[in-house]
Amino acid sequence: xxxxxxxxxxxxxxxxxxxxxxxxxxxxxxxxxxxxxxxxxxxxxxxxxxxxxxxxxxxxxxxxxxxxxxxxxxxxxxxxxxxxxxxxxxxxxxxxxxxxxxxxxxxxxxxxxxxxxxxxxxxxxxxxxxxxxxxxxxxxxxxxxxxxxxxxxxxxxxxxxxxxxxxxxxxxxxxxxxxxxxxxxxxxxxxxxxxxxxxxxxxxxxxxxxxxxxxxxxxxxxxxxxxxxxxxxxxxxxxxxxxxxxxxxxxxxxxxxxxxxxxxxxxxxxxxxxxxxxxxxxxxxxxxxxxxxxxxxxxxxxxxxxxxxxxxxxxxxxxxxxxxxxxxxxxxxxxxxxxxxxxxxxxxxxxxxxxx
Amino acid sequence: xxxxxxxxxxxxxxxxxxxxxxxxxxxxxxxxxxxxxxxxxxxxxxxxxxxxxxxxxxxxxxxxxxxxxxxxxxxxxxxxxxxxxxxxxxxxxxxxxxxxxxxxxxxxxxxxxxxxxxxxxxxxxxxxxxxxxxxxxxxxxxxxxxxxxxxxxxxxxxxxxxxxxxxxxxxxxxxxxxxxxxxxxxxxxxxxxxxxxxxxxxxxxxxxxxxxxxxxxxxxxxxxxxxxxxxxxxxxxxxxxxxxxxxxxxxxxxxxxxxxxxxxxxxxxxxxxxxxxxxxxxxxxxxxxxxxxxxxxxxxxxxxxxxxxxxxxxxxxxxxxxxxxxxxxxxxxxxxxxxxxxxxxxxxxxxxxxxx
Ligand SMILES: [Zn+2]
Ligand SMILES: [Zn+2]
Ligand SMILES: [Zn+2]
Ligand SMILES: [Zn+2]
Numbered sequence: 001x002x003x004x005x006x007x008x009x010x011x012x013x014x015x016x017x018x019x020x021x022x023x024x025x026x027x028x029x030x031x032x033x034x035x036x037x038x039x040x041x042x043x044x045x046x047x048x049x050x051x052x053x054x055x056x057x058x059x060x061x062x063x064x065x066x067x068x069x070x071x072x073x074x075x076x077x078x079x080x081x082x083x084x085x086x087x088x089x090x091x092x093x094x095x096x097x098x099x100x101x102x103x104x105x106x107x108x109x110x111x112x113x114x115x116x117x118x119x120x121x122x123x124x125x126x127x128x129x130x131x132x133x134x135x136x137x138x139x140x141x142x143x144x145x146x147x148x149x150x151x152x153x154x155x156x157x158x159x160x161x162x163x164x165x166x167x168x169x170x171x172x173x174x175x176x177x178x179x180x181x182x183x184x185x186x187x188x189x190x191x192x193x194x195x196x197x198x199x200x201x202x203x204x205x206x207x208x209x210x211x212x213x214x215x216x217x218x219x220x221x222x223x224x225x226x227x228x229x230x231x232x233x234x235x236x237x238x239x240x241x242x243x244x245x246x247x248x249x250x251x252x253x254x255x256x257x258x259x260x261x262x263x264x265x266x267x268x269x270x271x272x273x274x275x276x277x278x279x280x281x282x283x284x285x286x287x288x289x290x291x292x293x294x295x296x297x298x299x300x301x302x303x304x305x306x307x308x309x310x311x312x313x314x315x316x317x318x319x320x321x322x323x324x325x326x327x328x329x330x331x332x333x334x335x336x337x338x339x340x341x342x343x344x345x346x347x348x349x350x351x352x353x354x355x356x
Numbered sequence: 357x358x359x360x361x362x363x364x365x366x367x368x369x370x371x372x373x374x375x376x377x378x379x380x381x382x383x384x385x386x387x388x389x390x391x392x393x394x395x396x397x398x399x400x401x402x403x404x405x406x407x408x409x410x411x412x413x414x415x416x417x418x419x420x421x422x423x424x425x426x427x428x429x430x431x432x433x434x435x436x437x438x439x440x441x442x443x444x445x446x447x448x449x450x451x452x453x454x455x456x457x458x459x460x461x462x463x464x465x466x467x468x469x470x471x472x473x474x475x476x477x478x479x480x481x482x483x484x485x486x487x488x489x490x491x492x493x494x495x496x497x498x499x500x501x502x503x504x505x506x507x508x509x510x511x512x513x514x515x516x517x518x519x520x521x522x523x524x525x526x527x528x529x530x531x532x533x534x535x536x537x538x539x540x541x542x543x544x545x546x547x548x549x550x551x552x553x554x555x556x557x558x559x560x561x562x563x564x565x566x567x568x569x570x571x572x573x574x575x576x577x578x579x580x581x582x583x584x585x586x587x588x589x590x591x592x593x594x595x596x597x598x599x600x601x602x603x604x605x606x607x608x609x610x611x612x613x614x615x616x617x618x619x620x621x622x623x624x625x626x627x628x629x630x631x632x633x634x635x636x637x638x639x640x641x642x643x644x645x646x647x648x649x650x651x652x653x654x655x656x657x658x659x660x661x662x663x664x665x666x667x668x669x670x671x672x673x674x675x676x677x678x679x680x681x682x683x684x685x686x687x688x689x690x691x692x693x694x695x696x697x698x699x700x701x702x703x704x705x706x707x708x709x710x711x712x
Contacts, residue, residue, distance in 0.1 A: 013433075013436060014432065014433040015396075015399050015429075017399055017402060017403055039398070039399075039426065040371075040396045040399055042370065043371050043372065043373055043395075046372055046373055047373055063465055063466050064467065064468075065428060065429055065432045065468055066429075066432075069395075069425070069428055069429040069466070070395065072425055073377075073395040073422075073425040076425075077369075080369060080370065098465045101461070101465060102461065102465040106421075109454045109455075109458040109461075109494070110419050110420055110425070111420065111490065111539070111540045112420075112421055136464075184467045
């Protein structure tokens with residue numbers, strides 16, 4: 001099953017013709033999941049090979065404008081393209097507390113009525129995710145409002161034991177969020193496929209007299225079968241070790257993770273997408289603004305033993321061909337003992353191969 | 357003094373790579389005034405010859421997303437580019453009631469603090485500017501909010517005698533708004549330069565023995581002078597008729613004007629910018645959605661005896677080279693007895709020559 005991510009915007013702070021504001025799409029089984037939605041994301045989607053109508057889930061790392069100002073417009077355009085269908089599953093939107101108010105206000109004041117159902121699930125940040133003076137408590141918003149009821153959705157609190165938020169879980173995968181430190185509360189998301197059953201040991205099965213057919217499928221799905229001899233054959237007897245799923249981590253703006261959640265969840269990530277707003281030579285400035293440099297990103301990747309690091313969210317000062325931009329890769333690779341690091345570009349697609 | 361308008365977005369409903377969402381800039385004396393600000397306007401500005409930092413006033417015709425979703429992002433980017441300067445005049449923003457709440461919410465929830473002063477002046481629409489079932493009363497918004505105080509600004513009510521709203525008036529020009537009928541309350545704006553004093557009749561002055569010099573300036577500025585003979589020479593004696601100023605009318609989305617204001621204010625406009633979302637063959641559909649066709653626009657232009665009509669806000673169905681798009685011009689010109697009509701394109705600039 002193919003799994004790929006496509007960057008739609010790789011610039012920091014605001015969109016330019018060279019680099020859009022933050023947005024990337026993860027595509028799996030024909031579904032598109034959008035991570036962040038800076039201004040212009042819908043136009044970037046039109047320029048890409050992806051179809052906006054395939055978006056079923058949206059994840060917002062934090063509420064800075066360069067990550068959310070494209071969301072009301074994208075939803076309105078999706079609505080124009082959708083055919084009313086009461087049975088359609090809602091588009092699930094996940095993001096920090098305050099996102100629901102932002103979206104609802106934008107849609108209500110612009111007289112936009114979405115023709116498809118959607119939910120907004122809000123992650124409640126902890127106050128230590130940003131400098132104390134920057135923290136705003138949005139929990140009381142919209143209580144005393146004359147506006148009609150907004151969209152449905154859950155309020156998700158940190159699971160203190162896991163130091164993470166459980167967002168999505170089905171038979172195939174799990175999506176969790178973890179905490180980052182930034183100028184405002186920011187989150188990272190990790191999508192992890194569940195392990196698949198290992199290969200059937202066909203030789204052993206033949207030796208036992210089990211011929212290829214429906215019984216193979218039953219074993220693979222985890223059910224025991226009874227042999228002609230009357231003996232019971234359990235799946236574990238003929239299945240190789242489970243094949244691990246793929247793991248993709250997409251981090252929002254940060255000067256680093258907060259708590260143990262990030263480190264644990266990102267262990268052995270197949271792909272780690274991390275911001276590197278400024279070069280290592282400006283590390284103090286970057287940290288002061290709640291941002292990272294290639295060195296910051298690479299040290300996390302090393303701690304997590306991530307298999308692939310992609311840097312993104314570059315300051316717009318690094319115009320195309322800017323000398324320092326080319327140095328960013330080297331700054332990260334030096335920390336990772338030469339392991340290859342990628343610099344994201346708008347419309348770059350990275351395929352994460354299935355494990356065998 | 358040069359006066360020109362540049363279209364930054366000429367498409368309806370949402371931005372595409374071919375046509376941005378609604379936005380145009382009027383440039384006069386090095387100042388840029390922005391009319392509407394759909395998503396992506398800041399990127400379109402970067403692509404144009406204009407400088408966003410020159411924007412001193414912003415006018416919003418109505419609150420549909422394709423006219424406002426670029427505004428929070430544009431203001432944030434202007435802020436990043438601005439140097440704190442307490443003496444700087446505020447950026448004045450004019451638009452329908454509700455705009456202040458939209459802007460303030462977007463900025464507050466995205467933790468955006470603008471480093472330059474700005475004001476939001478809200479026009480209170482009349483309920484008959486849209487179908488009764490679409491009208492929303494935003495007058496009670498933000499009264500019971502926990503958020504800190506928003507930006508300053510006036511609340512502007514219709515002047516029933518003039519059927520218009522007075523927005524700006526200085527020595528050189530006046531800007532008024534008038535009412536339009538659309539799916540939601542919509543406005544048109546008319547900028548009119550005040551007449552300049554006529555030319556001095558130099559021959560007559562010489563005959564009277566007045567030589568070129570400071571006295572000419574005094575006469576031109578409207579002051580009387582005393583001749584050597586002791587007689588008083590009044591400006592009217594030696595000035596030709598005042599030279600009329602230029603008049604530019606920018607209308608928001610509409611199926612037509614409401615009340616007498618539009619017709620009176622747009623008389624003899626040098627330039628009338630009018631939407632034509634769909635072609636004449638879809639007039640019923642256009643009107644039902646609160647929109648115009650080239651015929652609608654041209655009939656208003658004829659009634660106003662506008663000197664130049666520019667059509668814009670084309671349905672995104674009319675892709676580049678779309679056969680029907682080319683017909684739109686002809687549909688308007690037929691109403692205007694062949695007078696040339698222009699179809700707006702992104703980045704098209706139109707100069708309005710000074711009158712002599
Ligand atoms: Zn950012
Ligand atoms: Zn940020
Ligand atoms: Zn529109
Ligand atoms: Zn509209």
